Amino acid sequence: MDSMKNYSTVKTHFETILIKHATSHCEITLNLEKVQITETYEDQYYIGFVGTSTSNEGFCRKCGQVLTRFKQYKTTYTTIARFNDKNVVLKLRKKMYHCPDCRSSTTERLIKQSGSNQKTDSFLASMIGCLKETVSYSAVARLYKVSVSNLIRHFDKTHLAETRVDRKAVRNISVDEVRFVKQRHSNYQFVIMDSDTKQVLDILKSRQSSDIQHYLRAHYQGILTFTQDLWRPYRTVALNLFQGVKVVADKFHVVRQFMWAFSRARISLAKAKNKRTCRFWKILTKTRQKLDDRGKIRLEQLLAEDPELRVLHEAKEMALSLFRCKDSESYLRLLPAFKAAIEQDGLEEFRKAYKSLVNWHEEIINMFELPYSNGSMERTNRTIKQSKNIAFGFTNLARATKLIQYRVN
Numbered sequence: 001m002d003s004m005k006n007y008s009t010v011k012t013h014f015e016t017i018l019i020k021h022a023t024s025h026c027e028i029t030l031n032l033e034k035v036q037i038t039e040t041y042e043d044q045y046y047i048g049f050v051g052t053s054t055s056n057e058g059f060c061r062k063c064g065q066v067l068t069r070f071k072q073y074k075t076t077y078t079t080i081a082r083f084n085d086k087n088v089v090l091k092l093r094k095k096m097y098h099c100p101d102c103r104s105s106t107t108e109r110l111i112k113q114s115g116s117n118q119k120t121d122s123f124l125a126s127m128i129g130c131l132k133e134t135v136s137y138s139a140v141a142r143l144y145k146v147s148v149s150n151l152i153r154h155f156d157k158t159h160l161a162e163t164r165v166d167r168k169a170v171r172n173i174s175v176d177e178v179r180f181v182k183q184r185h186s187n188y189q190f191v192i193m194d195s196d197t198k199q200v201l202d203i204l205k206s207r208q209s210s211d212i213q214h215y216l217r218a219h220y221q222g223i224l225t226f227t228q229d230l231w232r233p234y235r236t237v238a239l240n241l242f243q244g245v246k247v248v249a250d251k252f253h254v255v256r257q258f259m260w261a262f263s264r265a266r267i268s269l270a271k272a273k274n275k276r277t278c279r280f281w282k283i284l285t286k287t288r289q290k291l292d293d294r295g296k297i298r299l300e301q302l303l304a305e306d307p308e309l310r311v312l313h314e315a316k317e318m319a320l321s322l323f324r325c326k327d328s329e330s331y332l333r334l335l336p337a338f339k340a341a342i343e344q345d346g347l348e349e350f351r352k353a354y355k356s357l358v359n360w361h362e363e364i365i366n367m368f369e370l371p372y373s374n375g376s377m378e379r380t381n382r383t384i385k386q387s388k389n390i391a392f393g394f395t396n397l398a399r400a401t402k403l404i405q406y407r408v409n
């Protein structure tokens, strides 16, 4: 219904306003086969052409035979393109032919359009193409002078290569949770990506183990690796479902445990000493080797003032070098020294974080030995966040998933 409203808006605008702005020096001309352009109009928003069919035969839409019996004209208003922020509209008098055998009438098709007469395929393709960028539906709708619901209707109808995924062929997946669509029973959704092609395969409405397990069982098989954060229920699901699967811990999430440990310990140390450290958190958090010369000097001053902070900083640097290892052998070589270092007093936070290295030992070894991480998930998450922010929250998960796939895949 809405599209009809938009259509009559275009028609009304053409007949009441645009019609008063005849022009003889329009920047574009229309060359269509079997169409004679008789008038051209241009105002602030639209360029309008009036054309008449010059054909003298058509084809029956039922039996396909050539028709020559002209019945009547049919006038349509079709948005065919955009030019300099203006919509180009063609008011076209088409011919309707009558078939003596089928006793039916066929209106000729003079411009490439499927479905209605209102917009050409190329105009729609260009409009839908705009959605690939991180812009809101309403911004694109405004640009193309259509209503938001009309844009969404066309987006829903469009078949996109980006959303075609072959789950049966997927062998390596990465998963993560994301806040995306607010659903009644869950605030988090579960994203499944192909670790090899970096395609978004699915966004599930909940991250609950039972839901995930059910979905994965129904749609995936022969999964070889399963890359995830340090959330036990996901691992349980993966090991339950896929025989011989290798669960891979995502490096970012592992390292983050120690960055959090450092940050918590540092803050409580500062509190205990009634000092402020927040001014220097960047210098303290950054890997020492990534600091410039001034940063290194400043860091040395800070650590010289505070021996306890130096101990915390050393532990953090050790953790970072642990995960810079190129292979599991180097990791296993460095691990005992790290363990010994954090056994000392005052490193309680690091001891807690170290437990995750024990609990996820196999998955961390897999992380060094297999070429997978959730790195591409980061990009997807970013796209989701940006898309969510500008769309004021999505409500339709299927459509939102299609949009994210369109943008990421």
Ligand SMILES: [Zn+2]
Pocket (backbone or CB within 6 Å): 060, 061, 062, 063, 064, 065, 099, 100, 101, 102, 103
């Ligand atoms: Zn016929």
